[in-house]
Amino acid sequence: MWSNGPLVHQQYDLVLYCPLRNSKIAEATTLVDLFVYKCAKVPIVYKWFEKMNGEGLLIIFDGWDELSEQLRQSSLATSIICREQLDKCSVIVTSRSYASSSLLKMDTLSRHLQVIGFFEEEISTVIIQTLQTDPILAQELIDKRNEDNKNHKPFTTTHINNKSQLAVKLINELKVRNDVQSLCYVPLVCSMVILVYCKEGGHLPTTLTQLYENFVLQSIRRHVEIKSRHKIDPYTLHSLSSLPPQLDKPLKEMCHIAYSNLNDTRMTFSAHQLQSLSEAAKEDYLGLMTTFIEYDEKKYQFLHLSIQEFLAAWWIAKDEEKTKEVFKNHFDDDHFRMCLRFLAGLTHLKHESYQQYFNKQQQQLDLQSSKRSWSGPGPDKNDDHPPAVKPEDKEESNLELGKPEDKEESNLELGKPEDNEESNLDLGEDEEKKDDLDDDKKDDLDDDKKDELDFDDNHDKNTDNQEADHEDKDEDDKNSNKDEDYKNSGNKNEDDEKDNFKTELVAELTEEVTQVPANLSGEYSSGKDIVEGDIKMTPEQAALFKRDGWDGLVNSEAWLRGHGKWSRTIPYTISGVATSERNALTNSIRMFHQHTCLRFTPKRSYNYDYIQFVSSGGCWSYIGKLRNARPQRISLSSGCSRAVPAHEIMHALGRYHEQSRADRDRYVRIITRNIRSGYARNFNRHTNSDSQSLPYDYLSLMHYGRYAFSKNRRCTIVPIPDASVTIGQRDRMSMYDIHHVNIRYCPERALRLVGGRGSYEGRVEVYWDERWGTVCDDYFGHNDGRVICKYLGFPDVAATYHRARFGQGSGPIVMDDLRCAGNEYSPFACPMRTIGTHNCGHYEDASVTCQKNVRLVGGRITSRCAVGRLEVYAEGRWGTVCDDYFDINDAHVVCRQLGYRRASCVYPRARYGQGTLPILMDDVQCTGREAQITHCRSTPIGEHNCRHYEDVSVRCLNY
Ligand SMILES: [Zn+2]
Numbered sequence: 035m036w037s038n039g040p041l042v043h044q045q046y047d048l049v050l051y052c053p054l055r056n057s058k059i060a061e062a063t064t065l066v067d068l069f070v071y072k073c074a075k076v077p078i079v080y081k082w083f084e085k086m087n088g089e090g091l092l093i094i095f096d097g098w099d100e101l102s103e104q105l106r107q108s109s110l111a112t113s114i115i116c117r118e119q120l121d122k123c124s125v126i127v128t129s130r131s132y133a134s135s136s137l138l139k140m141d142t143l144s145r146h147l148q149v150i151g152f153f154e155e156e157i158s159t160v161i162i163q164t165l166q167t168d169p170i171l172a173q174e175l176i177d178k179r180n181e182d183n184k185n186h187k188p189f190t191t192t193h194i195n196n197k198s199q200l201a202v203k204l205i206n207e208l209k210v211r212n213d214v215q216s217l218c219y220v221p222l223v224c225s226m227v228i229l230v231y232c233k234e235g236g237h238l239p240t241t242l243t244q245l246y247e248n249f250v251l252q253s254i255r256r257h258v259e260i261k262s263r264h265k266i267d268p269y270t271l272h273s274l275s276s277l278p279p280q281l282d283k284p285l286k287e288m289c290h291i292a293y294s295n296l297n298d299t300r301m302t303f304s305a306h307q308l309q310s311l312s313e314a315a316k317e318d319y320l321g322l323m324t325t326f327i328e329y330d331e332k333k334y335q336f337l338h339l340s341i342q343e344f345l346a347a348w349w350i351a352k353d354e355e356k357t358k359e360v361f362k363n364h365f366d367d368d369h370f371r372m373c374l375r376f377l378a379g380l381t382h383l384k385h386e387s388y389q390q391y392f393n394k395q396q397q398q399l400d401l402q403s404s405k406r407s408w409s410g411p412g413p414d415k416n417d418d419h420p421p422a423v424k425p426e427d428k429e430e431s432n433l434e435l436g437k438p439e440d441k442e443e444s445n446l447e448l449g450k451p452e453d454n455e456e457s458n459l460d461l462g463e464d465e466e467k468k469d470d471l472d473d474d475k476k477d478d479l480d481d482d483k484k485d486e487l488d489f490d491d492n493h494d495k496n497t498d499n500q501e502a503d504h505e506d507k508d509e510d511d512k513n514s515n516k517d518e519d520y521k522n523s524g525n526k527n528e529d530d531e532k533d534n535f536k537t538e539l540v541a542e543l544t545e546e547v548t549q550v551p552a553n554l555s556g557e558y559s560s561g562k563d564i565v566e567g568d569i570k571m572t573p574e575q576a577a578l579f580k581r582d583g584w585d586g587l588v589n590s591e592a593w594l595r596g597h598g599k600w601s602r603t604i605p606y607t608i609s610g611v612a613t614s615e616r617n618a619l620t621n622s623i624r625m626f627h628q629h630t631c632l633r634f635t636p637k638r639s640y641n642y643d644y645i646q647f648v649s650s651g652g653c654w655s656y657i658g659k660l661r662n663a664r665p666q667r668i669s670l671s672s673g674c675s676r677a678v679p680a681h682e683i684m685h686a687l688g689r690y691h692e693q694s695r696a697d698r699d700r701y702v703r704i705i706t707r708n709i710r711s712g713y714a715r716n717f718n719r720h721t722n723s724d725s726q727s728l729p730y731d732y733l734s735l736m737h738y739g740r741y742a743f744s745k746n747r748r749c750t751i752v753p754i755p756d757a758s759v760t761i762g763q764r765d766r767m768s769m770y771d772i773h774h775v776n777i778r779y780c781p782e783r784a785l786r787l788v789g790g791r792g793s794y795e796g797r798v799e800v801y802w803d804e805r806w807g808t809v810c811d812d813y814f815g816h817n818d819g820r821v822i823c824k825y826l827g828f829p830d831v832a833a834t835y836h837r838a839r840f841g842q843g844s845g846p847i848v849m850d851d852l853r854c855a856g857n858e859y860s861p862f863a864c865p866m867r868t869i870g871t872h873n874c875g876h877y878e879d880a881s882v883t884c885q886k887n888v889r890l891v892g893g894r895i896t897s898r899c900a901v902g903r904l905e906v907y908a909e910g911r912w913g914t915v916c917d918d919y920f921d922i923n924d925a926h927v928v929c930r931q932l933g934y935r936r937a938s939c940v941y942p943r944a945r946y947g948q949g950t951l952p953i954l955m956d957d958v959q960c961t962g963r964e965a966q967i968t969h970c971r972s973t974p975i976g977e978h979n980c981r982h983y984e985d986v987s988v989r990c991l992n993y
Contacts, residue, residue, distance in 0.1 A: 243379025
C-alpha cells in the first residue's frame with residue numbers, strides 16, 4: 035500500500051499517523067492532540083474533519099499492542115476505532131498479532147491482515163547482501179544461488195573470500211534449521227541472526243532467547259569498544275551473566291528500567307525519567323538505547339521494543355519468586371507476552387508447566403472465539419486470528435511456519451536446559467578469523483540500529499507474525515473480497531455485472547501506477563464550495579449548487595455569467611506557491627505558450643483582471659473567467675505537481691472535466707459502487723458541457739483517473755470497450771486539449787479564410803488532425819457564415835458562397851452539413867456531421883466574406899492608398915489603438931487585413947485626430963505575419979496606460 039503512495043493521496047485528503055507508543059497520542063482526549071503536528075500548518079484542519087465526521091481522513095493507529103489495557107478500553111483512539119467519533123474516517127490499526135484479539139472484538143474493523151516478512155529466497159538474499167559487502171561479489175553469489183536452486187543442486191561457491199563462504203554456510207545451515215529459519219522471516223530478527231552468526235564465528239543460536247541474549251551482549255561489547263575508558267577487552271565478555279561489575283551494575287539498572295516501564299506500558303522515556311540511573315548507566319545506556327526527537331524534546335527508547343522485553347525478562351529471571359509472581363499476574367497480559375516468552379527461555383521452566391498454562395489459555399480463547407462475531411472477509415478466521423498454542427501441533431508447526439505459536443513452541447522446546455548449556459558461547463575460539471569481518475559488522479550494526487529506529491513499527495508488528503502461507507491467504511482474501519463486492523451489487527443485471535467486474539479486473543491489472551495522478555488535481559479539496567474535486571464555486575454558485583444541485587447551477591445566470599473568457603494575454607501573480615509547484619506552473623505555462631496563442635504575463639499596475647496563483651488548500655480553480663476576476667485565484671498547494679497547474683488553468687479558461695461530457699457514457703463506465711459515499715456528485719454528466727465537436731479524449735489532462743474518489747482502491751471509471759486504455763494522465767496537454775484551448779481562444783489556429791482579398795474573406799479552412807482542411811457547402815448559409823465571421827473576430831458576415839468560390843482546397847473535408855443557428859460562439863459548437871466525416875468533394879468547398887474588423891478613420895481611402903486613425907473591432911466593440919511600441923510591422927498586419935499590400939507609415943500622437951471610442955489595444959507588438967492585429971501580442975483588450983492623444987494612425991499602400 036505504501037509503495038503506491040499516490041493512490042493513498044488520491045483517496046484521502048489527509049493521512050494522519052498516530053503512534054500509540056507516544057503517550058500524548060495514547061492519552062489524547064481531543065482531536066487537537068492527534069492533529070498536533072498539523073495544527074501549526076493548518077490550524078483548523080481538525081475542526082474541518084470534525085465537521086466532516088472525518089470524511090477523507092485516514093488515521094493510522096500504530097502499535098495497538100503498546101497501548102495499556104485501560105486505554106484500550108477507553109481512549110480517543112478506541113472511540114474512533116469503534117466509530118463513536120469521526121465515523122466517516124478510515125482507520126488502520128497495527129498491532130502485534132497477539133494483541134489483536136481485543137481489536138477483533140470490535141465489529142468496526144472490516145479487515146484483518148497479517149503482515150508478511152521476507153520470503154525464503156529474500157532471506158538468503160539478505161544474508162548474502164549483509165555478509166558479502168562487495169556488491170559485485172554479492173551479485174555473483176545471488177546468481178549462483180539462483181542457478182543452484184534451479185538445478186536442485188546444493189548451494190556452493192567458488193569464492194575463496196571468507197565473507198562469501200560464511201554467507202553460503204549460513205544459508206545452507208538454515209535449510210536444516212527450520213526453527214531459526216522461521217525466525218528469519220521477520221526482518222529485524224533476520225538481521226540479528228546474521229549479526230550473531232557472524233560474531234559467533236558461524237554458530238547459530240538455538241533459541242530466540244539465546245539470539246537476544248547474544249545480541250545484547252554484542253551491543254555491550256560494542257559499547258565497551260567505543261567507550262574505551264572501561265579498559266576492558268570486549269572479547270573477554272562471554273556472557274551476559276558473567277559481566278564484570280562495572281558493566282553488570284548498569285545492565286541491572288537498565289533491566290530494571292525496562293521491566294518497571296513495561297509494567298506501566300511505557301516505551302519512550304524523557305531524560306528525567308532516566309534520572310535515577312547511575313552515571314555509568316547514563317553514559318551510553320550500554321548502547322542499548324536510541325534517541326529521537328519528539329515535539330522538540332529528546333526522547334529515549336530501547337533499540338527495539340523486543341529488547342526492552344528481553345531486558346525486563348532478564349531482570350525478572352534473577353529472582354525466582356518474582357518469576358512466579360510475574361507468570362501468575364501477567365499470564366493473560368498482552369504486554370507481557372513476549373517478556374514471558376523470554377522469561378521461559380531464561381529460567382528453563384519445565385515444559386509441562388508451560389503446557390498447563392497454554393492449555394488453560396487455549397480453553398479461554400476457544401470460549402472467546404466462539405462468542406466473537408467478526409465481519410471481516412477472510413478464508414478462515416482461525417488462520418487469521420492468532421490461535422493459542424496447541425502443544426499437539428508442535429510437530430506440524432515447523433512446517434506451517436507462519437503461525438504465531440510456532441515461535442512460542444520453538445522457544446519452549448528449544449529452551450531445554452541442555453540446549454542452554456551449549457549456549458554459553460565460545461566467543462574466543464574464532465576471533466582471529468573474524469577480525470576482517472568485525473569492521474564491516476560495526477557498520478552493519480550501526481545500520482541495524484538505524485533500521486530498527488526507522489522501521490521500528492514494521493518490525494514490531496512482524497515480530498510475531500511469520501506467515502508461510504500468507505501468499506495464498508492474501509490471494510484468497512482478495513478473491514473473497516471481490517466475491518463479496520460482487521454479491522453486494524448483484525441486484526441488477528447479473529451478466530452485465532459480471533462483464534463489468536471483468537472489465538474492472540482487466541483495468542486494474544493493466545493500470546500502470548504512473549498513470550494514476552498523484553492527486554487528481556485537487557482531491558485534497560472537498561469543501562462545500564468545491565465540486566468534482568477541484569472546481570471551486572463562488573459563494574453565489576455554491577448557494578445555488580446547494581439548493582438546486584449541479585443542473586440548477588450550470589443552467590443558472592450565476593454560472594453562465596461567471597463562465598467568461600479571458601483575453602489571449604493573461605496577467606498573473608504568484609504568491610505563497612512552493613518552489614516545486616512553482617516549477618510545475620512554469621512548465622505548464624510553457625506548454626500554453628508553445629501550443630496556443632495564450633500569453634501569460636506578470637501583472638502590471640494597469641491590469642484589472644488577473645490570475646493569482648496561491649497555495650490555499652489543495653489544487654483548485656474556478657470554471658471560466660469570473661465577472662470579477664480581480665484577482666481570480668487558482669490554488670496550487672503541495673502536490674499540485676507535474677501538469678496539474680495546466681489542468682487548473684484549463685478550468686479557469688472554461689474547460690470542464692473530460693469525463694463529464696454529455697456523451698461520456700459511450701466511452702467510460704462509472705462504477706458507482708466503488709465511489710466514496712457523498713462523492714457521487716463528482717461524476718456528474720453535464721448535458722451542456724462543451725465538447726466543441728472534438729472526439730472523446732481518454733488522453734486528456736482533464737480526464738479523471740481510474741481510481742478517482744474510490745472508496746476501496748478499485749476502479750471508479752473504466753473505459754469502454756477497451757478497459758486498458760490510459761486515462762487520467764497529468765503530464766501534458768493532449769492534442770485535443772490543445773485544440774480545445776485553441777478553438778476557444780485562438781480562432782486563427784482552428785479556422786482561417788484562404789484565397790480572398792484579405793484575411794476577412796476566403797475559403798473556410800479548419801485545422802484538424804494536424805493539418806488544414808475544408809468545409810462542405812451542403813446546407814451552408816448565412817447563419818453559418820455569421821458564426822464563422824464572428825468567431826474569427828469580425829463584426830458580422832457580409833456574404834457566403836458555395837462551390838469553391840475562392841478555389842478548391844486540398845486537405846481533408848472536415849465539416850459537412852454545418853447547420854448553425856447563428857448565435858453559437860464557434861462553428862465547432864454548431865450541429866454538423868461527426869467532425870471529419872462527409873459526402874463531398876472539394877468542388878463543394880464553402881467560402882465567406884466578413885465585414886472588416888479594422889478601419890482607418892479621419893483620413894483618406896482610395897483603392898491605391900488608405901490613411902487614417904486606426905480603429906479595431908475586438909470583443910464585440912470598436913476602439914482605438916495606443917501608439918506605445920506601435921511600429922511598421924504592426925501596421926503591415928493592419929493593412930493586409932484591409933486588403934492592401936503593405937504599410938508605408940505609422941503616425942503616433944493622434945495625427946488623424948483623437949478618437950472618442952474606448953482605447954482597446956496598447957503595447958501592440960506584432961511579428962508582421964499575423965492575420966489580424968488582435969492576434970498580436972498586446973495588453974489584454976481594453977487595458978492600457980494611454981490617453982487618446984496617443985491614438986495611432988497608419989498609411990497603407992496597394993503597391
Ligand atoms: Zn479538475
